[in-house]
Amino acid sequence: MSEYTLPLPVMTTLSKEYWDGCKAERLLYQHCRNCDEVIFFPKYLCPNCMSHDLEWLQSSGRGKILTFTVTYESAPPAFYAAVPYAVAIIELEEGFRMMSNLVECDFEELECEMPVEVVFDAVTDEVTLPKFRPAAK
Amino acid sequence: MESIRGKAAIVGIGEVPTGIYPERSLIEAAVTAAEMAIRDANIPKEDVDTVIPILVVANNIDNANMICSQMVEELGLGRTAKANFLVGSGGSSSANALKVAMGLVTTGLSKAVLVIHSDRMGSGLDLALAIQQFASVAISPEYESPYGFSQLGLAGFLQQRYMYDTGTTERQIASVVETLRKWAALNPNAMMKTPRTADEVLESKVISSPVRKRMMNKLGDGAAAFIVTTAERAREYTDTPAYVLGVASRCTNFSVTQGQWDGFQLWKGAARDAYEMAGITVGDIDVAEIYDAFPTFILMSMELLGLCGPGEAGKFFEEGHAAPGGKLPISTNGAMMAQGHTGAGGGVAILVEAARQVMGKAGERQVEDANIVVETASGGIGMDFHVGVLGREV
Numbered sequence: 036m037s038e039y040t041l042p043l044p045v046m047t048t049l050s051k052e053y054w055d056g057c058k059a060e061r062l063l064y065q066h067c068r069n070c071d072e073v074i075f076f077p078k079y080l081c082p083n084c085m086s087h088d089l090e091w092l093q094s095s096g097r098g099k100i101l102t103f104t105v106t107y108e109s110a111p112p113a114f115y116a117a118v119p120y121a122v123a124i125i126e127l128e129e130g131f132r133m134m135s136n137l138v139e140c141d142f143e144e145l146e147c148e149m150p151v152e153v154v155f156d157a158v159t160d161e162v163t164l165p166k167f168r169p170a171a172k
Numbered sequence: 173m174e175s176i177r178g179k180a181a182i183v184g185i186g187e188v189p190t191g192i193y194p195e196r197s198l199i200e201a202a203v204t205a206a207e208m209a210i211r212d213a214n215i216p217k218e219d220v221d222t223v224i225p226i227l228v229v230a231n232n233i234d235n236a237n238m239i240c241s242q243m244v245e246e247l248g249l250g251r252t253a254k255a256n257f258l259v260g261s262g263g264s265s266s267a268n269a270l271k272v273a274m275g276l277v278t279t280g281l282s283k284a285v286l287v288i289h290s291d292r293m294g295s296g297l298d299l300a301l302a303i304q305q306f307a308s309v310a311i312s313p314e315y316e317s318p319y320g321f322s323q324l325g326l327a328g329f330l331q332q333r334y335m336y337d338t339g340t341t342e343r344q345i346a347s348v349v350e351t352l353r354k355w356a357a358l359n360p361n362a363m364m365k366t367p368r369t370a371d372e373v374l375e376s377k378v379i380s381s382p383v384r385k386r387m388m389n390k391l392g393d394g395a396a397a398f399i400v401t402t403a404e405r406a407r408e409y410t411d412t413p414a415y416v417l418g419v420a421s422r423c424t425n426f427s428v429t430q431g432q433w434d435g436f437q438l439w440k441g442a443a444r445d446a447y448e449m450a451g452i453t454v455g456d457i458d459v460a461e462i463y464d465a466f467p468t469f470i471l472m473s474m475e476l477l478g479l480c481g482p483g484e485a486g487k488f489f490e491e492g493h494a495a496p497g498g499k500l501p502i503s504t505n506g507a508m509m510a511q512g513h514t515g516a517g518g519g520v521a522i523l524v525e526a527a528r529q530v531m532g533k534a535g536e537r538q539v540e541d542a543n544i545v546v547e548t549a550s551g552g553i554g555m556d557f558h559v560g561v562l563g564r565e566v
Contacts, residue, residue, distance in 0.1 A: 044313070044315065045313040045317070076312060076314065102329045102332045104380045105328075107377070112303055122320055132433070133429060
């Protein structure tokens with residue numbers, strides 16, 4: 036594997052559980068057993084009812100593009116060589132939102148509400164980034 | 173509890189030109205703006221017993237020095253001041269400082285409060301720090317940073333969705349820039365006074381789609397100040413107080429991903445509450461000083477404020493209604509797009525401009541009968557929304 040130079044996610048006891056899921060190609064989100072709240076980004080306590088009774092569930096990885104931008108210039112320094120690239124907010128069908136990159140697509144054809152599906156990009160031995168491509172028709 | 177509608181007022185304002193001024197120190201600009209505000213208010217400086225510096229972004233040491241009462245010493249307030257403390261919430265620091273100041277003066281804890289912002293985003297910027305900040309502040313290091321999002325991408329995200337939802341055209345968004353430059357041409361403190369047509373905006377290249385280079389703001393050095401006291405004291409000092417009739421806000425999120433992607437429904441409550449406190453309806457508004465950072469945010473805010481129907485704000489700008497001589501002047505200082513981006517100062521400049529219009533001190537760009545002026549602010553990466561209503565009469 037060639038050396039990966041882009042920023043890697045900060046690992047905390049909480050985020051590591053999520054990223055371990057990605058490494059196993061499982062897109063995880065939290066669910067509150069007490070109030071049924073769907074939770075993402077992962078939290079230490081339920082943002083709805085303050086319960087600690089949270090469980091991890093696996094997402095289908097299917098969702099839609101809420102919004103996106105294709106960066107051509109003025110990227111963060113680490114991403115100078117990566118332009119152009121597409122960043123998006125994805126709304127998953129389970130009802131949570133995440134940020135990701137849009138890949139395997141023609142940037143000109145991207146639009147809001149477009150259905151997308153997760154693909155897993157193992158960027159290092161330790162980190163696999165979930166990314167999204169237009170859903171198979 | 174009794175409403176504090178009209179119980180506090182802005183009695184003095186000061187501002188130095190925004191631009192690139194390498195010879196002008198942060199403290200020189202701050203002292204100049206503060207002196208202007210004190211003289212404008214016609215207030216004995218001893219009555220200014222609380223100083224609230226606003227977050228300095230360009231340099232951490234300058235920020236710490238402002239926290240550590242540098243302004244109290246520079247202005248010679250050491251015998252009479254009771255407190256000096258920072259208010260910082262990014263672009264909405266102005267609105268939060270106003271609220272704190274209102275609370276202090278209406279409860280009698282302070283006679284008068286000086287709010288002072290000074291920053292050197294143009295020439296004093298620690299570049300490494302700046303790059304690090306724009307790529308990491310208000311961005312989740314666990315779940316967002318790996319994807320190459322920076323604060324500049326916010327404009328792309330918002331404009332993309334806004335155009336999709338409303339059918340607003342790129343030309344309409346470009347006309348916001350054209351309009352703000354027209355206002356800036358009338359503002360001696362603005363950084364970008366040269367005219368810019370919508371066509372010229374559309375000729376510039378795409379940076380973060382669909383945002384083009386000329387839809388982005390420029391960083392500059394600047395300073396502005398205002399003084400808040402009670403309505404009763406205000407009348408002793410000045411004939412032209414800007415009474416604070418309403419303030420309201422919502423604070424909703426940290427990250428852009430978990431932001432208000434439902435049409436900012438919660439933020440509408442800020443406008444509703446501010447109008448209710450002020451006892452006005454949207455039709456009473458004579459001028460709207462709207463916080464920007466980029467053009468789409470002004471369009472969205474106009475709809476949140478109820479100044480336009482959904483998707484109509486772009487047309488409003490394109491038809492010239494927001495420009496000098498238009499039926500509802502918008503952001504008459506040119507906002508950050510044309511006055512310049514001074515860090516947390518964009519909101520301070522907008523609030524000071526709102527007070528200036530109410531006081532009738534806006535020179536060439538003074539709007540006739542600016543009796544009710546609404547102003548807004550937002551901090552972080554779209555973390556909150558603040559609405560203030562200033563008026564000539566209580």
